[in-house]
Amino acid sequence: MALAQEAISLDLDKQLSLEQRTFLYMPFMHSESKLIHEFALKLFQRLNNPLNLDYEKQHKAIIDRFGRYPHRNAILARSSTAEELEFLTQPNSRF
Template sequence: MSWKPFIKFWFKECGPDQWFFKKRKAFDRLLRKRFLSLYSEVVRGEHADWRKSPKGRLAEIIIVDQLSRNMFRGTSGMFAYDALGLALAQEALRAGADKGMSQWERVFMYLPFMHTESKKIQRESLRLFKSIGDKQNTWYARDHKKIVDRFGRYPHRNRILGRKSTPAEKKFMRTHKGY
């Protein structure tokens, strides 16, 4: 299978409301129905040939980093392949795959940096999002970085990942909705 139908779906049939702003069960179900098999193939490395193309690389990154958050919402599966998504994004940047991409394409290529619980990589995330020049996404990158700088992780993931929250994290979660 080619990466092209997925990229067309993601950027032509979907938009910010589906991607970020509304957590819709119907959209999650649609993604599972249409792309669960493809997701499984990608995380097994069966579409590494897509990396010959910048958009193919982007498709792999979105499938690993974003589809997991929809298809496995509320479970540890949301984060199961975050390290793979980050490695794919780092490899893509080393290859210059983000050059010439649209703003939204770059956002999705950079999101694995924002999703990591590494302070070092959060600094890179903020730099990348600033380079786009979009205030809203830069604000989100800065907010994610502040959380990881403060706690070393995302406290809102603790329950799902079976981690014990500290008193400071519990207090924080009462005032911050999380991501």
């Protein structure tokens, strides 16, 4: 994440191909920070790739709803709420 943030702050991402920028932006999409997702949304909007933007919106919606990715709870030894457990039974609830 730190390297991606630094590259963006130096405008190095603007020198990259679409595929390379998409890869560079992935840590933002997978963050559990609402603030970082606000920034990620802007990054993915700039890519002008509807598929990647849609994935970011899906990830952001989970963070907006739960403040974290419920599918990570078990591996991180976090307790899940009843709402999270119900969510995890739904299609496309895990990435």
